[in-house]
Amino acid sequence: MRTLKASGNASLSTDPEENGHSEAVSEFSRDVIRGLTSPRKTLPCKYLYDEAGSLIFEQICELDDYYLTRTESEIFSKNLPAIAEALGRDVTMIEPGAGNCEKAQPLLAIMDTPRCYIPIDISPEILLAAESRIETALPGLQVQPVIGDFTMPESLGEKTAENKEVIFFPGSTIGNFTWEQARTLLQGFGSRLSAGDGLLLGVDLVKDSVILERAYHDDQHVTEAFNKNLLQRINRELNGDFDLDAFAHKAFYHPLRQRVEMHLVSLKSQRVNIDGVQIDFEEGETIHTENSHKYTLETLETLLADAGFHPQQYWTDKNKHYALCYADFA
Numbered sequence: 602m603r604t605l606k607a608s609g610n611a612s613l614s615t616d617p618e619e620n621g622h623s624e625a626v627s628e629f630s631r632d633v634i635r636g637l638t639s640p641r642k643t644l645p646c647k648y649l650y651d652e653a654g655s656l657i658f659e660q661i662c663e664l665d666d667y668y669l670t671r672t673e674s675e676i677f678s679k680n681l682p683a684i685a686e687a688l689g690r691d692v693t694m695i696e697p698g699a700g701n702c703e704k705a706q707p708l709l710a711i712m713d714t715p716r717c718y719i720p721i722d723i724s725p726e727i728l729l730a731a732e733s734r735i736e737t738a739l740p741g742l743q744v745q746p747v748i749g750d751f752t753m754p755e756s757l758g759e760k761t762a763e764n765k766e767v768i769f770f771p772g773s774t775i776g777n778f779t780w781e782q783a784r785t786l787l788q789g790f791g792s793r794l795s796a797g798d799g800l801l802l803g804v805d806l807v808k809d810s811v812i813l814e815r816a817y818h819d820d821q822h823v824t825e826a827f828n829k830n831l832l833q834r835i836n837r838e839l840n841g842d843f844d845l846d847a848f849a850h851k852a853f854y855h856p857l858r859q860r861v862e863m864h865l866v867s868l869k870s871q872r873v874n875i876d877g878v879q880i881d882f883e884e885g886e887t888i889h890t891e892n893s894h895k896y897t898l899e900t901l902e903t904l905l906a907d908a909g910f911h912p913q914q915y916w917t918d919k920n921k922h923y924a925l926c927y928a929d930f931a
Contacts, residue, residue: 630839630876637880637888644831646777646891647752651834655700657827664823666815669773672923673803677707680916680925685712687914687927688767688799693717695793696769697751700724702731704771709739716764717743721751754789766794771803773923776860776894780904783894787908794930800910802926807895810854812922817852817861817893825850828863828890841875851887859900863891901926 629648636643650658662670677684688694690713696705699720709715718735722728728746735744749756760766768790775783790800817824828850835841851864867882874880896904901924902912910928917924 626838633835633839633875634878637875638878641889642882642886643889647750648834649827649831649891651830654827654830654834657823657830660823661819661827664819664821666819668812668816668922669805672918672920673704673771673773673925676916676918676923676925677704681707681711683914684708684801684916684925684927688712688801689765690714691716691764693719693762693764693766694769695719695721695757695766697721697757697790698770698772698774699728699731701727702735705769706735706738708769709735709742715742716762717745719745719747719758721747721749721756723748723750752786752789754792757790757793760793760795765798767799767801768794769801771801771925773803773805773893775802776805776896777892778894779892780894783904784907787905787910791909791930796931798930799913800905800926800928800930802905802928804896804901804924804926805893806917806922806924807859807897808920808922810856813854813861813895814852817863818850822850824852824863828865831890832865835875839876841873843873844871847871848888858894859896860892860894862889863893864889896924898924 632645632648636645661667685708688708692712693716694705694709694712696702696719699705699722702718702720705718705720709718720728720731725748728748732744732746735742747756747758751757757768770790775786778786787800794800829845829848832841832843832845832848836843847868848865849868851866852861854861864887867884867886870884871882872879873882898915905912905926905928909931911931912926912928914927915924
């Protein structure tokens, strides 16, 4: 049986039971019960991305109103040589939350003699498929997949070589974290790095609220299906009895906090059972499922500086809706 490296330098099998599947379910249950019994009900956004949720998110990325993926892709395609030059030669690239690694592959292909690629993700199946694809496309490149939660600093491991390392964090994933959480996350990234190493970061920029809200509340209701899939996942994995029709998807831009918030709104007073625990909802009460913070270049620079990074170069689209930033680690 094929094994992958797990955070903590353990060897982890691709068999779900051997991977601690029951422990993952227990953690899911604890997080759900804790979040839904809090004074303001919330659920961690990472649980939106199970297999079904990830497939729905791929559909979201194809929507005309969802500019983020399309715009980032355009920035990459127009600036790939310049980005590769900024990263330098003989680099080890580390990608937290790598998924299928589709964004890293074209960059690795154009970089000057990259030493190693270390994708980190919680899904061993996705990592194995990506590893095979990249090794076939880029023979000679060392690929070292790691199974782990990138929000935990230990998942990044320790630097063992003297060559330059760059953490690759595209997709505006940083926006899912509050300012304090984002700073802690970036500081965790820095714990892997040495002076002169770098960070290539994708961020969504502040813009007209109409554009933002359309991206998260589309007319085809795909984002609604994505949000409600979390309730379906709870029903399936935690013996829940959510009535999906009794909840509505809501997304709006909060200008003071400079973020889009996603919620599920209870349409009536109701009681839901999850793993034998009863959760009461008032009519109009919400479950806060995701944030997507937006940045100006000034606020981004402040965040990076707080975490020990110094921006060196930006690449943006013509509308300045999105930015890629390369920053050095002090």
